[in-house]
Amino acid sequence: MENPSINIKQLAKALNLSTSTISRAFRxxxxxxxxxxxxILAKAKELNYHPNLYASSLREKTTNTIAIVLPELANNFFSQAVKGIEQVTRAHQYHTLxxxxxxxxxxxxxxxENLLNGRVDGMIISATGEGKKNAxxxxxxxxxIPxxxxxxxxxEYALPKIINNDYQSSxxxxxxxxERGAEKIAFLVIDKEHSIGRKRLEGYLDALKEFNISIDNQLIVECDNDREISFYIIENLIKKMKPDAILTAxxxxxxxxxxxxxxxxxxxxEEVKIIGFSSLEIADLLNPSLSTIxxxxxxxxQKAAQQLFGILKSTHLEENFAPIELKSEIIHRESTRKI
Structure with missing residues (x-):
C-alpha cells in the first residue's frame, strides 16, 4: 500500500533539518x-513528499530583483555603497533597480508605494523623511517585503540597520x-533632525562641552541641498561669525x-580649518587637501545586501534586529593642519 503524502514540516522532522533547508533543496x-x-530528495521520494511548487511561487512571488532607494547619487558615499550592494546581488544572481x-x-x-505591487523581492533604503508618519x-x-x-x-522601526559610528566620529x-588650536568651530548640516545629522551634532556638542567651550547656536547652521543656496548661507556665516574651523556633516x-x-x-x-564627512576620492588632490571623516x-x-539576502533565504522575517555599526576613518590632511 502506498504511503500517504506528508507535508514539509513532517519531512523536515524526519531529516532533523529546518523547513527552509528543505525549501532550498526543491528550489x-x-x-x-x-x-x-x-x-532530502531521497527521503522525499521514500516518504512520498511532493512539494507544491505552484503554491510556493505564489507565496514568494520572486522577481530576482531588489530596489535600492537613495537620497542622491552625486554624493560619493552613495555611489560607493551601491557598488557594494551590487557586488553581493550579482553573487546571488539578482538584479538591482x-x-x-x-x-x-x-x-x-x-x-x-509603486514598488509594493510585487516588482521587487526586497528593498534597501537610505531614508529621507524622519519624524513623519511613515505609512x-x-x-x-x-x-x-524584506x-x-x-x-x-x-x-522607530525594528528592522535591520547598517549605520556608522556617527556620534563618535563627530x-x-x-x-x-x-587640539589643533580651533576655538570657534562651526557645524554645518543639511537637516539636523535626520538620524545622521542628529548624532553628528551630538558628538560636536559633547566635544565642546568637554573642553569647556561655550556653545553658540549661531555656529550651528542648517544649509540646503541646493549648492548655490548653501554657498550664500556659508558665506554669510563666515563673514558674520568668523569661525576658525568648520565641521561639515x-x-x-x-x-x-x-x-x-x-x-x-x-x-x-591658516584662517579656517575644514573637515567633513566625505568619501570623496579626490580629497587628497584638492588645494589644500581636504581632511575627511x-x-x-x-x-x-555589502553589509546591507548581505542582511537582505539573509532574510530572503529564510522562511520567516525576524522581528528584531540589532543595528550593525561600522567605523569611519578620520584622515587629517592640509585643511586641518596645526598652524
Missing part, C-alpha cells in the same frame, strides 16, 4: 550542500580641531565651504 538554490540536497529621491520625502513615498514603511512591513536601512534610518573630529558642504573660502580669499587652514561606504553596501 535548486546554490547555497545548499549537494550531499544534503541529495539526502536604483531609485533616487532627491531628498524628497514625498518622492520616497511615491517610489515605495509607506508600515506598508512594506505589512506586505512582508527591508534593510543603511546610513540614514528610521529609528566627537573625535571636533576634539581634533580643538555631509560631503557637499565641505566642497561648498572650499568654494566660499576661495571666492573670498580666505586661507585654509571617511565612512566605509562600500562595506556598508
Amino acid at each position: 535548486n538554490n546554490s547555497d545548499i550542500n549537494p550531499d544534503t540536497k541529495e539526502k 536604483v531609485y533616487v529621491t532627491d531628498s524628497s520625502y514625498e518622492k520616497e513615498q511615491s517610489i515605495v 509607506h514603511i508600515t506598508n512594506i512591513i505589512k506586505k512582508k 527591508l534593510v536601512f543603511f546610513d540614514r534610518v528610521y529609528d 566627537y573625535q573630529a571636533t576634539k581634533d580641531l580643538i 555631509v560631503e557637499r558642504l565641505a566642497v561648498v565651504s572650499y568654494r566660499v573660502c576661495h571666492a573670498n580669499k580666505i586661507r585654509i587652514p 571617511t565612512q566605509p561606504a562600500f562595506k556598508m553596501g
Whole structure:
C-alpha cells in the first residue's frame, strides 16, 4: 500500500533539518550542500513528499530583483555603497533597480508605494523623511517585503540597520580641531533632525562641552541641498561669525565651504580649518587637501545586501534586529593642519 503524502514540516522532522533547508533543496538554490540536497530528495521520494511548487511561487512571488532607494547619487558615499550592494546581488544572481529621491520625502513615498505591487523581492533604503508618519514603511512591513536601512534610518522601526559610528566620529573630529588650536568651530548640516545629522551634532556638542567651550547656536547652521543656496548661507556665516574651523556633516558642504573660502580669499587652514564627512576620492588632490571623516561606504553596501539576502533565504522575517555599526576613518590632511 502506498504511503500517504506528508507535508514539509513532517519531512523536515524526519531529516532533523529546518523547513527552509528543505525549501532550498526543491528550489535548486546554490547555497545548499549537494550531499544534503541529495539526502532530502531521497527521503522525499521514500516518504512520498511532493512539494507544491505552484503554491510556493505564489507565496514568494520572486522577481530576482531588489530596489535600492537613495537620497542622491552625486554624493560619493552613495555611489560607493551601491557598488557594494551590487557586488553581493550579482553573487546571488539578482538584479538591482536604483531609485533616487532627491531628498524628497514625498518622492520616497511615491517610489515605495509603486514598488509594493510585487516588482521587487526586497528593498534597501537610505531614508529621507524622519519624524513623519511613515505609512509607506508600515506598508512594506505589512506586505512582508524584506527591508534593510543603511546610513540614514528610521529609528522607530525594528528592522535591520547598517549605520556608522556617527556620534563618535563627530566627537573625535571636533576634539581634533580643538587640539589643533580651533576655538570657534562651526557645524554645518543639511537637516539636523535626520538620524545622521542628529548624532553628528551630538558628538560636536559633547566635544565642546568637554573642553569647556561655550556653545553658540549661531555656529550651528542648517544649509540646503541646493549648492548655490548653501554657498550664500556659508558665506554669510563666515563673514558674520568668523569661525576658525568648520565641521561639515555631509560631503557637499565641505566642497561648498572650499568654494566660499576661495571666492573670498580666505586661507585654509591658516584662517579656517575644514573637515567633513566625505568619501570623496579626490580629497587628497584638492588645494589644500581636504581632511575627511571617511565612512566605509562600500562595506556598508555589502553589509546591507548581505542582511537582505539573509532574510530572503529564510522562511520567516525576524522581528528584531540589532543595528550593525561600522567605523569611519578620520584622515587629517592640509585643511586641518596645526598652524
